[in-house]
Amino acid sequence: MRTRKLAGNYVLIQSAAAFYQEAWQVSFADIAPRFVRHSRYPGYQGLVKLDEKSHMVGLVYGYTSRPGQYYHDLLRPALQENGKSDWLDDCFELVELVVAPSVRGSGIGTALLNQLLTAAPNKTAVLTTRENNIRAIQFYERNGWELLKDSFYPNEKAYRIYGKKLI
Template sequence: MTVEIRRLTAGEYSLLVPTLVDIYIAAMEYNPAIRDQRIRVWRGEVAWPGFTAIAAVDGDDVVGVAYGFLGSRDRWWDRQLVRSMEESGGITHERQQILDSYFEVAEIHVAPGQQGRGIGAAMLAELLRQAPAAWALLSTPEVKDEANHAFSLYRRFGFVDVARRFLYPGDQRPFAILGRPLPLEL
């Protein structure tokens, strides 16, 4: 069966959040104990300006999720983004332009058994197709030599380094923060 990539309404997304969080936990290999907390957070995301959610559906099964929204100084992630820039060379003119207009790719995950089939690329293309900002930004865990599906996908989409080896509070893994100008033209 062919995987369908579709935009979700806020209501559809909210109803699917438990399934979507399960995909996230499996894909990121997180402890399932975070499930209830993540469900609460994810349901609250629909309130942010520019919220857009995409699902990958294979028959009756949801096998992927991607969502994002406009960056905002009110968000924890924006404060981390500013800190990452300050720690890696400061807020240059280009970095200020990024901060002034970006779409945060908050999450993009494909169920482990479905990875490597182009689902992530299709979801990312649809998520960014009408993103209402000048830049798209995301973060991903660092891996040696960028040797995983995520880095391959982001590089193929033209994402470049904004900050590397950044440590978020409460997570011992270093992350890369990547960005690309919009609109998306593939």
């Protein structure tokens, strides 16, 4: 298996968006434009893992969280409630981590996550995951993420906010 960087590779970013749609069985028309838009954000880092046949089996990306960005502006008031808004002061926002269902549990997600976060120059990282996504919650906690807030509602579904100190 090999890892490729997404930054600056429009074709690979488009392929990553298609991989995301297939892995999650979603057909949102805005996925590819969102992936491309995010790739232009400051501090953007993105990686994909390809198998021996060059099929994508893993994807991870994020960027520096800044005021004015949609999710940053949702997270700040939620974290202020817990006195933890300082987590966003110099923060890498982990946006997506997806591993193909056929290879989950093989270490691909951990390897991609560690490689991505090692390259992030920020002091902290944050992410959100659905409150009922037990596998993801266990994965992040096993990888050293701490719960910053539960029962976060950016829409009608409950999420958890996790953070990790990088420096």
